[in-house]
Amino acid sequence: MELLRNAVRPYAWGSRTAIPQLQGRPVPAPHPEAELWMGAHPGDPSHVLGPDGAELSLLELVDADPVGQLGEDCARRWGNRLPFLLKILAAEEPLSMQAHPSAAQAAEGHAREEKLGIPRDAANRNYPDPTAKPELVCALTEFHALAGFxxxxxxxxxxxxxxxxxxxxxxxxxxxxxxxxxxxxxxxxxxxxxxxxxxxxxxxxxxxxxxxxxxxxxxxxxxxxxxxxxxxxxxxxxxxxxxxLNRLTLRAGEAIYLPAGNLHLYLHGTAVEILANSDNILRCGLTPKHVDVPELLRVVDFACGEMPVQHGECAGQRMAVYHTDAPEFELSRMEWAAGDDAEIEVDSAGPQILLCTEGDLLVLASDGEQVELRRGQSVWLPAADPAVRVRPLGGERSQLFRATAGACEL
Structure with missing residues (x-):
């Protein structure tokens, strides 16, 4: 059980206030802060903070001990990679309109571009990796989006x-x-x-x-x-x-799941986002970046109708789970009212990241280890660790998001 130091991505469309406020830093920030990344993405992995102040990349930690960190089933299913990436997304301006490929499309596209010798960091590269990129976004504030036809x-x-x-x-x-x-x-x-x-x-x-x-x-x-x-x-x-596209306004706690092929555009607001650990994006427009129309048309799903909005399925008095068909991830939300100091047990089913978005929390392991989790902080729970219990500190309203891998069966 280790606290994480997470990277902030300074994209131009980001907010100067949302992420700094969440982390208790001075507002406004000098530059837009668009995303806070929590995970083992090679582009900007989190770092675990040891008791002696030393730091180690979560990517290096997983690479060194994939079974201990991910669990045997998850390590085998995802090739020793943490399959999900957790984010805080803070959009002050619209992002690009985009869709993501299915697993089969990503594998085929990646192999094709590898054969063509297109560098993985090239501006015209569509498939830098061979994996799907489903995602789910859950509003922390009023969140505006276009999604689905x-x-x-x-x-x-x-x-x-x-x-x-x-x-x-x-x-x-x-x-x-x-x-x-x-x-x-x-x-x-x-x-x-x-x-x-x-x-x-x-x-x-x-x-x-x-x-x-x-x-x-x-x-x-x-x-x-x-x-x-x-x-x-x-x-x-x-x-x-x-x-x-459907024009959506999500209230705090509401979420939308964006499977392969869903054309979408985030407009404004702050949200927790969980997605597969992939960089595969097919852009439609509203961006200076590469747009490959033929490949986009191969990927986009033109199924139509209202976009389903999830409120989270009740999994106990204080917990809601956002179910999807994505095997890479699952997101849960836990909430305590002011004055409620009840403990919630969090099982040890695979690798997990716990993110505090309101109040302060105490995370206690059965072996006596404990970590204080402040607003805006997150903690890494390896698969080999025992179950933990979480309870609020200070009597304030508290909120915790839990990111886990989905079903890991082959």
Whole structure:
């Protein structure tokens, strides 16, 4: 059981306040702080803090003793790698629109790019590793996102509400085939439009969105989002693609699971994110980074309808579990009301990271070892360690997230 020192990723879209506030540092930070990484990702692994003040990379720790750190089943299933990465995500501005491959797509794409000799750190590399990248995001604050394709009939209604001379033919295309095939056809048409055609269509659409917002129309929230994206990316086909996606506002504790192929875009807010330990991203737009349209179309899933929002399945008085079909990870949330000092037992089922997001907590092992876990801190629990108990300190409302590997059976 070791406290972790975790890396902060300073992407331009990050917040100057959310992560520093969580960790009790001065606000605002000098630079945007977008993500706090907890895990053994080769790009920025956490470090364990020993009792003598010495530090060791969690990646090195796992490499040196994969069975002791991960457990025999997990080490075998994931090739001696910690299969998940836990993050705090703090979005002040929208991220890129993107989707992630399935395990089969990632393995095939990685092998293909290896054969072509594309360097793994090249800007045009789609598959730096051969693994899938499902993810789940759970809101800590109000969290805004676009995720999954909206029901086509609902999208037709939106497009008609902002009808323009240039938009009408595209509305008709989807209205004639309001299903996943119709969405694929319209999406493909829009993201492959010549720039000259985009430069004519996008201003029309943005002007129509302004009018719809001014009129307090049914789709005012969706139109505000399109206007925000259009202001930041005025000539980008991703702005049109955003018209096709579900617009979501998550409250604290609510989560969405993004399986392979789900097209999504995080807009604003702070969340806990757990994902497979992979870097495979296919971008659609709204970014200066590489966009590979043919490969994106091979990966995107055009299934449509409302995006399921999870509240966490009750697993006891103080615990909720967010279930997914991802074998790489599982996320749980534990909460104590102010004045509640009950202990919760956390079993030793494989490798775990515990993250405190509210209050202060005491983590106690059966062998007498204990660690005080302050707000914004996390602790690494190897598979070989015994079960621990967790209880609040100080009588305040407290919250803990628990990241574990999913089912490790082959």
């Amino acid at each position: 909206r029901d086509p009939n609902r999208t037709v209604k939106l497009l008609k509400a902002i009808e323009t001379p240039g938009l009408g033919k595209y509305t008709g295309l989807l209205e004639a085939q309001p299903d996943p095939a119709g969405l694929r056809a319209l999406f493909t048409t829009w993201i492959t439009l010549p720039q000259s055609a985009l430069d004519e269509l996008l201003p029309e659409v943005l002007d129509a969105c302004v009018r719809h917002v001014q009129d307090h129309g049914e789709f005012a929230t969706e139109c505000r989002t399109i206007l925000e994206l259009g202001e930041t990316h005025p000539r980008d086909a991703g702005v049109l693609a955003a018209l096709l």
